[in-house]
Amino acid sequence: MNLGQKLTLKKEEENKVIYLVGSANTGKSAMFHLLTGKSVVISNFPGTTVKFQEGKMKLGKEEIKVYDTPGIYSLAGISEEEKITLRMILENRPDLIVHIMDATRLEKCLSLQLQIADFGIPTMVALNMIDEAERLKLRIDVEGLSKKLGVPIIPTVAVTGVGKKELIKTALEEMNKKEITPNHVYYDERTELEVEKIIHLLRRSEVKTWVPLRTMALWLLMGNEVIEETVMRMVEKEASNLEVV
Numbered sequence: 305m306n307l308g309q310k311l312t313l314k315k316e317e318e319n320k321v322i323y324l325v326g327s328a329n330t331g332k333s334a335m336f337h338l339l340t341g342k343s344v345v346i347s348n349f350p351g352t353t354v355k356f357q358e359g360k361m362k363l364g365k366e367e368i369k370v371y372d373t374p375g376i377y378s379l380a381g382i383s384e385e386e387k388i389t390l391r392m393i394l395e396n397r398p399d400l401i402v403h404i405m406d407a408t409r410l411e412k413c414l415s416l417q418l419q420i421a422d423f424g425i426p427t428m429v430a431l432n433m434i435d436e437a438e439r440l441k442l443r444i445d446v447e448g449l450s451k452k453l454g455v456p457i458i459p460t461v462a463v464t465g466v467g468k469k470e471l472i473k474t475a476l477e478e479m480n481k482k483e484i485t486p487n488h489v490y491y492d493e494r495t496e497l498e499v500e501k502i503i504h505l506l507r508r509s510e511v512k513t514w515v516p517l518r519t520m521a522l523w524l525l526m527g528n529e530v531i532e533e534t535v536m537r538m539v540e541k542e543a544s545n546l547e548v549v
Contacts, residue, residue: 319360319367320366320368320369320400321368321370321398322399322400322479323370323373324370324372325376325401325403326375326405326413332404333372334463335404336359336372339471339472341359349388354384355374356373356388363475364476371398373389376389377412377415378416378419379419380526381530390530397425399479400425400426401420401427403416403427405429405430405432408436410444414453417453418487421454421455422489422518423516423519424486425484426478426484430460431458432461433461434467435464456474456477486516486518488519500521502525506521509539513538
């Protein structure tokens with residue numbers, strides 16, 4: 305297993321892209337409006353009734369596209385919102401994911417963070433509603449949690465703008481990274497053996513993707529419908545290219 309795999313981050317789009325990701329009622333939309341202001345476009349993901357918001361913000365000298373993705377608890381692809389968020393990540397890899405966590409309900413956010421980290425995308429956490437956590441006398445070791453998760457964490461209050469400057473400063477630093485090491489979670493020996501088998505098959509099929517093969521293999525093992533469809537399209541495209549040649 306290549307524990308130290310590094311991914312080179314390369315984008316062809318003219319504008320860099322940030323996705324705001326998180327569950328419902330974490331203040332994600334409030335954070336979106338704090339960062340982008342009032343110039344917002346609301347769209348439906350093609351073929352669905354699920355909506356997402358698109359806006360722009362200034363980050364240093366650059367104009368960045370910001371997407372407020374549907375509220376989700378997981379990338380497992382069970383709900384329509386989960387499928388759409390995962391498709392957005394796969395089809396248009398963001399330069400940065402800002403995971404909005406509710407500081408009063410951290411246990412409901414951690415599983416999603418581990419799934420996001422597996423994709424090897426620059427990520428940071430906005431620990432939102434920190435004022436409410438303090439009111440409830442919840443003590444959060446932000447530095448310790450940041451070390452455990454391997455991502456920067458900024459305490460914020462989106463509705464009042466607390467933490468905005470530090471969030472923007474950290475976002476700029478994370479987006480300027482040239483390489484990132486995916487933060488994979490490893491499982492029992494039997495599971496890892498099956499994952500390695502699928503990785504071998506993916507390599508043989510010569511699929512071309514920015515997603516770590518381990519990540520794709522793990523999701524395929526779990527029967528993720530969106531990943532299965534993505535891999536099938538890649539295999540068909542590669543087969544088509546071979547026929548043309």
